[in-house]
Structures are given as C-alpha cells and as structure tokens.
Amino acid sequence: MRGTDEDPTRWPPSWYAATAADPPFAPPLEGDARCDVCIVGAGYTGIGAALRLAEAGADVRLIDQARIGWGASGRNGGQAHVGQRRDPFWLERVLGAEDALHLWRIALDARADLDRLIAGHGIACDFTPGLLHVDHRRRDLTHSRATVEHLRNRYDYPHVDYVYGPALAGMIGARGYHGGMIDRRGGHLHPLNLAIGLARAAMAAGARLHEGTRATALARAAGGGWRVETPRGAISADRVILAGNGYLHGLSRPAEARVMPINNYIAVTEPLGAGRARSLIRDNVAVSDSRFVVYYFRLTPDHRLLFGGGETYGWRFPADIRAFVRPHMLRIFPQLADVALDHGWGGTLAVTPNRLPLLREVAPGLIAIGGYSGLGVVLAPYFGRLVAEAMLGGSPDFDRLARLPVPAFPGGRWLRWPILAAAMSLAALRDRL
Ligand SMILES: Cc1cc2nc3c(=O)[nH]c(=O)nc-3n(C[C@H](O)[C@H](O)[C@H](O)COP(=O)(O)OP(=O)(O)OC[C@H]3O[C@@H](n4cnc5c(N)ncnc54)[C@H](O)[C@@H]3O)c2cc1C
Known part of the structure; x- marks a missing residue:
C-alpha cells in the first residue's frame, strides 16, 4: 500500500482527521456478494458514482481498502478550482476551440454540481x-x-x-x-467532511459501502461480468468502476500505465x-x-x-x-x-502525462477513472457521476471525456518511474529560475 507504513484502519493524523464529522458505519465485506456495479475506491470519484447509481435504483457496492476518503479525497488542500488542469489556451491549441469550450462547460457543470451536492445533502464542509x-x-x-x-x-x-x-x-x-x-x-472546503457527507448520502440512497476491503484481483466472470476478489469474499458484478486513482495498484495495466x-x-x-x-x-x-x-x-x-x-x-x-x-x-x-x-x-x-483526466472503458464493462493531476475536488465527484450516467443509459459528456488523448507514460512498467522522477525533478528546478 502506498504512503509508507500508514494504518489503513484510520485516517492519517491530519487536521482534517482531528476535525472530521462522524463517519457512517461501513463494515468490511464478509463472504461473497453480487451486484450490478462494484466500485473500487471510496474517494470523491467512487462515492460520486455510487451516489448517482444508487439514486437511480442500481444495486451498487463500494469498497475501499481503508476508510472513506482515506486517499487523496480526505487529505488534499481543499482548494476548489474552476476549470480543467490545463488552461484554456493549452486546451484550444491541443484539442481545438470546440473541445476546449466543451471541457470548460463540463468544468462549470462540475462546479455547479458541487454546490448542489453540498446544499442538497446538507454537507457541513465549510465551503x-x-x-x-x-x-x-x-x-x-x-x-x-x-x-x-x-x-x-x-x-x-x-x-x-x-x-x-x-x-x-x-x-x-x-x-x-x-x-x-x-x-x-x-473556493475552499474541508475535504474529508465533503467525502464523509457524500458517503452518507450514497448510503442513504442505498449504496452498500465496505471499508477495510481491498480488491486484490479482478477477473472476467465465466458467465459474463466481473469478479472482484477481496480478502474475505468476492463480489460478482455486471460492471466495475476502478476509482483507486493514485492508490490503484495491480488491477489494470492499461489504466496504471496512464497515471503516475x-x-x-x-x-x-x-x-x-x-x-x-x-x-x-x-x-x-x-x-x-x-x-x-x-x-x-x-x-x-x-x-x-x-x-x-x-x-x-x-x-x-x-x-x-x-x-x-x-x-x-x-x-x-x-x-x-x-x-x-x-x-x-x-x-x-x-x-497523467499530459494532465488530461483519464476516463476510459479499459475492457468491456470495466471503467477506469482518475488522473485529475491535482485538480479533483470539484471534478472528481462530478466525473464519478458522469461514469454512472454513462452506465445508466449514456452520457455525451462521458463519451467526450473518454475520447481525450491520454497516452501511457514512456518507459514501460519498470523504466517509467525513474524517467518520471527525473523529468519531474528537472521541471521543479525551473521553479527556481
Ligand atoms: C496532498 C494533496 C493535495 C491536493 N490538493 C488538492 C486541492 O487543493 N484541490 C484539488 O482540486 N485537488 C487536490 N488534490 C487532488 C485531489 O485530492 C484528487 O484529485 C481527488 O481527491 C481524487 O479523488 P479520487 O476519488 O479519484 O481518488 P482518492 O481520493 O485517492 O481515492 C482512491 C481510493 O481508492 C482506494 N483504493 C485504491 N486501490 C484500492 C483497492 N485495490 N481496493 C480497495 N480500495 C482501493 C484508496 O484507499 C482510496 O481511498 C490533492 C491531492 C493531494 C494528495
């Protein structure tokens, strides 16, 4: 697990953990289960998807190896940026004016959705x-x-x-x-309390959440769909969303090759x-x-x-x-x-290599989502929602985001780390010039 020797049963000792709202009770998975959609990762992305799917009546299970918001969602700077990680000039140059405008509109929708989520579910996150x-x-x-x-x-x-x-x-x-x-x-907000509030809303809508439940393996099921192995049981699901973001490891090569x-x-x-x-x-x-x-x-x-x-x-x-x-x-x-x-x-x-987000069906019925490149507070819950919309009948915005060109990092499985570390250190040097 990333993050040195961190204890997955509790949030890291942060100011957020010290001031967190009461989390809901979400016991680990014991035994086998079946559902329509299994979501791996209970950060904003996974919870956003679970909330929308549960509201639409889908049978959804959301698992996290640790706690709700234990990953980046419960530890970030809490800064709510409007827009994409890349500025409009870059987006226009690389993707064209029309796509850049669409991405801006999606970012505005995400920002409006954050207001709707906070007000609609009464989430006390100090926006x-x-x-x-x-x-x-x-x-x-x-x-x-x-x-x-x-x-x-x-x-x-x-x-x-x-x-x-x-x-x-x-x-x-x-x-x-x-x-x-x-x-x-x-703006800015208390990120862990946002995650906890969203998780409460998802559970109230019917999503079943299991903390302390790590997906250890993922395989196509014999009769169609997917089988997600966890230490004390397996989940069979028609579809799976991989929302492990920076913590995803060993479940999908195509996704992991594109996020660092x-x-x-x-x-x-x-x-x-x-x-x-x-x-x-x-x-x-x-x-x-x-x-x-x-x-x-x-x-x-x-x-x-x-x-x-x-x-x-x-x-x-x-x-x-x-x-x-x-x-x-x-x-x-x-x-x-x-x-x-x-x-x-x-x-x-x-x-991601070009800082565009990764939303992609990496295999039939298996969607990977993440790579917000430091800008997930506003985008991640909404992009989770868009994945859910795509599963519920289609989302033109999901389709547009899924077409974004997000290449794999160079260097393959072993060399990409040293190459990235060298490139990042060099770029960081420029800050001092
Ligand atoms: C220090 C820091 C500061 C940041 N500051 C900002 C900011 O100010 N503004 C901003 O917009 N963005 C910021 N970000 C980025 C933002 O936090 C992320 O983009 C966003 O939280 C991503 O949400 P997520 O749900 O995709 O991923 P995460 O919140 O990382 O959630 C992934 C979850 O998946 C779980 N998981 C992974 N693998 C498995 C598995 N095999 N089985 C079960 N569970 C698994 C993890 O335990 C984790 O809880 C910051 C990030 C960091 C780390």
Whole structure:
C-alpha cells in the first residue's frame, strides 16, 4: 500500500482527521456478494458514482481498502478550482476551440454540481468562496492578464479579475508574488467532511459501502461480468468502476500505465488568532501559485494556516513531514518563523502525462477513472457521476471525456518511474529560475 507504513484502519493524523464529522458505519465485506456495479475506491470519484447509481435504483457496492476518503479525497488542500488542469489556451491549441469550450462547460457543470451536492445533502464542509492564483515570476503576469480577458470575453465567465502590485499586497501577506487572478467561483472546503457527507448520502440512497476491503484481483466472470476478489469474499458484478486513482495498484495495466502516483505534503500551523491569520490572507480566500510544484495555502476556521508544498515520487513519505514542509512555508511566510506546526501529512495523487483526466472503458464493462493531476475536488465527484450516467443509459459528456488523448507514460512498467522522477525533478528546478 502506498504512503509508507500508514494504518489503513484510520485516517492519517491530519487536521482534517482531528476535525472530521462522524463517519457512517461501513463494515468490511464478509463472504461473497453480487451486484450490478462494484466500485473500487471510496474517494470523491467512487462515492460520486455510487451516489448517482444508487439514486437511480442500481444495486451498487463500494469498497475501499481503508476508510472513506482515506486517499487523496480526505487529505488534499481543499482548494476548489474552476476549470480543467490545463488552461484554456493549452486546451484550444491541443484539442481545438470546440473541445476546449466543451471541457470548460463540463468544468462549470462540475462546479455547479458541487454546490448542489453540498446544499442538497446538507454537507457541513465549510465551503468558503474565492480562489486567488498568484504568479511567482514577473514574466507570468502577461499570461494571467490574458487568461482573465480570455475567460471574460471568449468564455463569458465574469467571475475573474486580474490583480497586481499594491492590490495583491493588500490581499496576502506573502513574499515573492507579483500578481495573479482572483476567481470568485473558486473556493475552499474541508475535504474529508465533503467525502464523509457524500458517503452518507450514497448510503442513504442505498449504496452498500465496505471499508477495510481491498480488491486484490479482478477477473472476467465465466458467465459474463466481473469478479472482484477481496480478502474475505468476492463480489460478482455486471460492471466495475476502478476509482483507486493514485492508490490503484495491480488491477489494470492499461489504466496504471496512464497515471503516475505522486506524493504531496501539507502542514498546518498552531492557531494564529483571527488578526494574525487575516494578516496572511485578508479575505479568507484559497491561494495557489504558479510553481510547477505548486504552493497552495488557506486559512482554517480555527485561524490556522494550512500550507501545501513539496513533492516526492517514491513509495515512502518523509519521516518528519512537518520539517519537510516548513522551509517551503517559510519561503513564502518568513514572518511565521516563531510558529509551531501542529499537523503534517502526505497524500498521493495521480497525474497523467499530459494532465488530461483519464476516463476510459479499459475492457468491456470495466471503467477506469482518475488522473485529475491535482485538480479533483470539484471534478472528481462530478466525473464519478458522469461514469454512472454513462452506465445508466449514456452520457455525451462521458463519451467526450473518454475520447481525450491520454497516452501511457514512456518507459514501460519498470523504466517509467525513474524517467518520471527525473523529468519531474528537472521541471521543479525551473521553479527556481
Ligand atoms: C496532498 C494533496 C493535495 C491536493 N490538493 C488538492 C486541492 O487543493 N484541490 C484539488 O482540486 N485537488 C487536490 N488534490 C487532488 C485531489 O485530492 C484528487 O484529485 C481527488 O481527491 C481524487 O479523488 P479520487 O476519488 O479519484 O481518488 P482518492 O481520493 O485517492 O481515492 C482512491 C481510493 O481508492 C482506494 N483504493 C485504491 N486501490 C484500492 C483497492 N485495490 N481496493 C480497495 N480500495 C482501493 C484508496 O484507499 C482510496 O481511498 C490533492 C491531492 C493531494 C494528495
């Protein structure tokens, strides 16, 4: 299992785990079972799919090797970005104007769906509006300004504004940023409580959830459909959704060849008090920067700074994550040198070679989905829903996403790791230039 020696029976000790809502009771699978759809992975993707399928009356089982939201969904920065991982200019250049526009519309639908899920199921996840993208190099300002104009004029999206100079300095007490873009439809939230709330809704709709149930093998069943082996029983299902994302291992070669697990780290300060916290981020928006290895930060409701920074590319996490993140945080907030870090944890996300998401029927009745490349808070629950829609009778948006060109990583099974680690380290070097 990824993430060093983490205990799958409990969430990693994070600020999220310390402030989590009551999770529903979801006992491991004991014995054999049958269902219409078996979903492997209870993060946003898997839960989003389970919720939609259960609402439509399908017999659905959702299994996780650990807990609900134990993967990236319960550990992430909680930043709700609007859009795809690639900006509109890149999407237009590579996919064409029409597809880029469709992808933007799907991202807006995902954002609206997040509001609907939170309000409709009464999920207390502290959603707070506003996301500020900041540029760490002066030369990136032209791109930010062009993006704002393009989104406003071509995409009819009035929620963004360009900020720079004194206006930016008034918004954040951070060092080394020149300007950027505020997106008022973006925001931030408590990611684990979102996962727990969605899981509660899925179970209430009739989905059966089994925590502590690892899918150890997957095979075509003799009479059609699939058989998912787990340690204490097997599930026979007409269809299977693989939603293991960065944690998926050993179940589907075509999917795993296209997503690469990457470890990313977060630390949370001791409570700073309202005044000091607001001196860091005046309007309580989320902030995310233009580095290749992105720095992202925001305040928590109890006036701490939650800071994400630093990546590794192996199976193990650093032994002392707070000490690993601290220099990154102090580079941006040197005024916090006297502040203790109460929490530090790591998580694993999945990136694809070109950062487009992977939604694909990898074999008849077997759908793999993931590879949000660091942008899953808004997209993952909705893409889970789209997979469900595709199974329930068809979804043009799923079909469109399934056609996106997502190549395998170069290097095959053994060489792709060293090749990726070298490429990522080189790209991260550019952040310092
Ligand atoms: C540190 C960090 C910070 C991030 N910050 C942000 C952010 O601020 N904003 C943003 O939009 N995105 C962010 N992301 C990305 C975002 O969290 C993910 O894109 C999203 O959570 C993906 O959801 P998922 O359901 O696809 O995968 P996950 O949440 O990773 O869920 C996969 C689940 O599958 C289970 N699983 C895997 N294999 C098996 C198996 N064989 N049997 C049973 N269960 C299995 C795992 O236990 C896991 O619970 C961040 C990610 C990390 C790690």
